[in-house]
Amino acid sequence: MIETAKILIALALPLCLALFLARGEVRRFVGFFTAGLLCAFLAVHINSFLASASGMEAMEALVKLTPINEEILKALPVFLYLLVIRNPERGDAAGVALAVGLGFVTYENCFLLVQLGGGDLLLTLIRGLAAGFMHISCAVLLGYGLSLLLNHRYMLLPGAFGLLSVQSLFHATYNLLVTASSGWQGAGYALPLAMAAALLLWRGKMETESG
Amino acid sequence: MERIIELADNFVQLGVLAFIAVWTARQTKEVWLFRLMTCAFACFFLGSLFWTLHLFVTGGWPQGFSASYLSYLGFYCFFLAAEAGLKEKWTDEQRAAAQSHKKTALLGPAVVVLFHIAYILLGGRPVMRTVFCIFLSLLFYHILLGFFVGGPYRRYHGVALVAFTLELMVYLFGSSGWDPGYYVVSFTQMAVWFFLIAAAREGANA
Numbered sequence: 001m002i003e004t005a006k007i008l009i010a011l012a013l014p015l016c017l018a019l020f021l022a023r024g025e026v027r028r029f030v031g032f033f034t035a036g037l038l039c040a041f042l043a044v045h046i047n048s049f050l051a052s053a054s055g056m057e058a059m060e061a062l063v064k065l066t067p068i069n070e071e072i073l074k075a076l077p078v079f080l081y082l083l084v085i086r087n088p089e090r091g092d093a094a095g096v097a098l099a100v101g102l103g104f105v106t107y108e109n110c111f112l113l114v115q116l117g118g119g120d121l122l123l124t125l126i127r128g129l130a131a132g133f134m135h136i137s138c139a140v141l142l143g144y145g146l147s148l149l150l151n152h153r154y155m156l157l158p159g160a161f162g163l164l165s166v167q168s169l170f171h172a173t174y175n176l177l178v179t180a181s182s183g184w185q186g187a188g189y190a191l192p193l194a195m196a197a198a199l200l201l202w203r204g205k206m207e208t209e210s211g
Numbered sequence: 212m213e214r215i216i217e218l219a220d221n222f223v224q225l226g227v228l229a230f231i232a233v234w235t236a237r238q239t240k241e242v243w244l245f246r247l248m249t250c251a252f253a254c255f256f257l258g259s260l261f262w263t264l265h266l267f268v269t270g271g272w273p274q275g276f277s278a279s280y281l282s283y284l285g286f287y288c289f290f291l292a293a294e295a296g297l298k299e300k301w302t303d304e305q306r307a308a309a310q311s312h313k314k315t316a317l318l319g320p321a322v323v324v325l326f327h328i329a330y331i332l333l334g335g336r337p338v339m340r341t342v343f344c345i346f347l348s349l350l351f352y353h354i355l356l357g358f359f360v361g362g363p364y365r366r367y368h369g370v371a372l373v374a375f376t377l378e379l380m381v382y383l384f385g386s387s388g389w390d391p392g393y394y395v396v397s398f399t400q401m402a403v404w405f406f407l408i409a410a411a412r413e414g415a416n417a
Contacts, residue, residue: 066275148246154295155247158288162250165285169257172278173264180268 007110028101035077036103043070044105044111046124059179067171074104074135075142075164082146093108093150094143101139105132126189127178133192134174138167144203170195220394221263227401228256235408241415244293248411251289252404258282280339287346290371294353297364305360312359319351326379335386343382350375363417367410375402 015034022030032188046069052179078097085092109128145163149156170191177188232252238245240347258279265273273279301309327344331337354375358368384393 064273064278067278100341117292145250148243149292152243152292152296152299154299155292158291158295159247162254162292163286164230165281165288166250166257169254169261169278169281172281173257173261174266176261176264184268195273 003114004041004044004111007107007114011107011110012037025095029095032077032081032096032099033103034104035189036074036100036105037107038103039073039100040070040104040107040111043073046073054111062179063172063176067175070104071138071164071167071171074100075160075167078139078142078146079160082150093147094140097143097146099137102193104139105135108135124151130174130178130189131179132194133196134171137192137195138171140199141170141195143169144199148171216268216390216394218263220397221259223398224401225256225259225263227404228252228259231404232256235411238412238415240412244411244415245297247289247293247296248408251286251293254285254289255282258285265303276339283343284346287343287350290345291350291353294350294357297357298353301360301362305362305392309356310361312356315354315359316356319355320348322376323348323379326383330382330386332385333387335382340382347375347379359379362414364411364414367407367414370403370407370410374400377403 012034014020015030015037018030019027019034044068047066050065050069051058054061054065055063077100078093081096082093108131112127112131113124142160142163146160149159151153152159174188174191177184177191180188232249235245235252238248258281261282262273262277262279265271265277265279323344329342330340351372354368354371358365358372377396380396381393381400384390384396
């Protein structure tokens with residue numbers, strides 16, 4: 001508990017100070033990055049609570065409960081932003097989601113580094129990259145998806161639920177693979193890369209259509 | 212043998228869903244509708260992929276609550292979003308027609324509830340399926356309303372009614388443990404998805 005709080009304070013304190021100095025888009029980015037850190041901090045504790053409350057083993061909870069919990073927590077700041085800002089522009093939702101995802105994965109990687117101690121550097125690097133791609137891809141997917149649905153009032157709610165389901169499923173598949181034996185682990189680490197490539201293609205197609 | 216058929220069903224489903232997702236993603240008219248349908252089938256694909264990988268990684272199907280249930284929820288949600296999008300395009304006459312058919316459209320949720328009761332009586336696990344039942348009720352209501360209102364998407368709504376009725380039958384046969392019925396309905400449903408895309412294309416081109 002204390003370790004996780006220390007990591008949060010160490011990462012979030014300078015960012016909170018920067019919030020007073022920055023303006024405009026930089027301020028928004030820093031704010032939502034900090035919100036991502038806070039979400040990851042909460043996720044660590046809610047995950048362990050859910051695992052003990054449901055009586056599941058750690059690995060089982062990692063596949064069944066953790067993805068849903070983490071994706072919901074990561075989506076909350078984005079939903080809050082869309083609720084508070086009445087007429088957000090399309091790019092804003094994607095940018096906000098990206099900032100939250102970056103904050104989330106920064107905290108998670110720091111937490112894992114502290115938890116694992118001086119482990120294998122290469123494995124840490126691969127794991128950090130894969131987890132980074134996974135969280136950022138999921139966040140960007142939500143952001144882009146929501147930005148497409150923004151102008152359609154009635155499509156927004158079911159669309160948001162659908163996007164949350166896709167994110168959680170992708171996260172669950174990743175967790176399932178990386179917690180398995182070494183062969184499957186490789187496939188698990190490659191999965192976020194494939195997702196990131198697909199998102200880049202999708203973005204390129206969207207820009208071609210709109211431009 | 213049973214395991215082989217089950218795996219074959221899963222692989223066929225994976226292939227069909229991947230093909231449909233790519234097919235819908237390539238449509239250029241009414242892009243928003245086909246994009247939502249792409250998301251729906253991609254979500255279903257991810258659920259099937261998770262289910263299949265779980266077998267290979269752990270040596271067994273997921274027990275109790277599984278993340279793959281989310282694929283159904285996502286699938287229904289994207290179709291609900293598509294229905295909302297189609298509704299946005301209604302003319303004033305169609306809106307007036309919808310007003311007069313609202314009560315009749317409640318037949319859809321009633322059928323879903325009847326299927327759900329039968330599902331529970333046959334020994335199915337009710338908690339997660341009740342959530343599905345709520346989403347399917349909403350979906351049936353909107354599809355039926357869209358069917359009565361008519362317009363270029365009338366055929367699409369007709370095929371969607373058949374497809375989602377087959378979905379209810381898949382649940383029913385799944386809980387009753389009657390495997391032949393389950394596989395026949397499951398494969399028929401996969402074929403109906405192709406008709407659904409074709410009907411959506413017809414509506415978009417009209």
